[in-house]
Amino acid sequence: MDITVDTLHDWATWSMIPVGILSFVSLFFQVAPYGRYSAGGAWGPLINAKIAWMLWEMPALAIPAILLWTSGVDSLITNLLSKRTLLATCFMTHYFYRAVIYPMMTRGGKPAPLSVAFLGGMFCVWNGFVQGWYITRYVPLDAPISMSTAVGALIWLWGWLNVVRADTTLIGLRKPGETGYKIPRGGLFELVSAANYFAEIVEWSGYALAAGSLPALSFAVFTFCNVGPRGWRHHKWYLQKFEDYPKHRHAVIPYIW
Structure with missing residues (x-):
């Protein structure tokens, strides 16, 4: 069977809900080991909190940005009042804030385990691909709002x-x-x-x-x-x-x- 990017996108999309439900159940028993619940070095080397935030949030900004650029970013400018432009603006605004502005706003903060930053980053790679591919491949350029x-x-x-x-x-x-x-x-x-x-x-x-x-x-x-x-x-x-x-x-x- 040929595995296309669209097929991978389907798998990535459908798997998000059961993984979310599994996370919902597990988080009642396992504390996410950062911030006030930091477990020291039990989850691996600790890194600066600001750097950790940037590392795990940045893929959700970078991947859609690359997909938008390669799909023709000028098309967004010429279709400002389109569904694609609106969705891209919403998603990118959040992650620009979360990956760039928010870490600069924080004051100190407890170091985060590198493993937690890695897992967070993997989810943002996953979600950045799911949302970015949907916006650029399934929402027509001129789709009305x-x-x-x-x-x-x-x-x-x-x-x-x-x-x-x-x-x-x-x-x-x-x-x-x-x-x-x-x-x-x-x-x-x-x-x-x-x-x-x-x-x-x-x-x-x-x-x-x-x-x-x-x-x-x-x-x-x-x-x-x-x-x-x-x-x-x-x-x-x-x-x-x-x-x-x-x-x-x-x-x-x-x-x-």
Whole structure:
């Protein structure tokens, strides 16, 4: 059987959901060993937190950028009001922020195991290919922006803006030179402990609606499966660490979970 790039894309797309479900279950038992849960060198050599973020997020920016360039980046410019341009803008905006801007915003941070950066990078290679190939090979250059695409993009924008707001809130909890943890307040943090994760779930759910495709839906499902249990663990950690932690807050989904 001839294995084409399209065949690999199909496999990569379909496998994302079961892998996400497996991650969802396993993360209730295994702590992701970085940040406040850093396990020292138990997971391999430690590297600078800023470098780790750049390493594991960059493939999701670079691979779609290469695919867009090789498919004719000028076509995006001449079709600014097309579905392809809108989806590319949403996806690339998030990962430019995550791979370039966010690491520069952070102050210090605990070193991350090289193995964790490698695994994160492998997922971003995987997802960068899945989303980039879909946008450049399956969305026509002149595909119009439908109502569902426009609504999905607005939901994506709300989610992305709140991801940035939540990140800024968390970074601002510490003044330069300070260590330790504080209770985040304001915005979505008044509703959930993991405001950044909730916003990211909303962001990629909106993107899935905008795209109307299995690759985008698979990524949205994987995002929930990956960050949901981590947000739940953050919530438990906050409740154990702070006696005055707001008891009305939920973990990840306002009023639900």
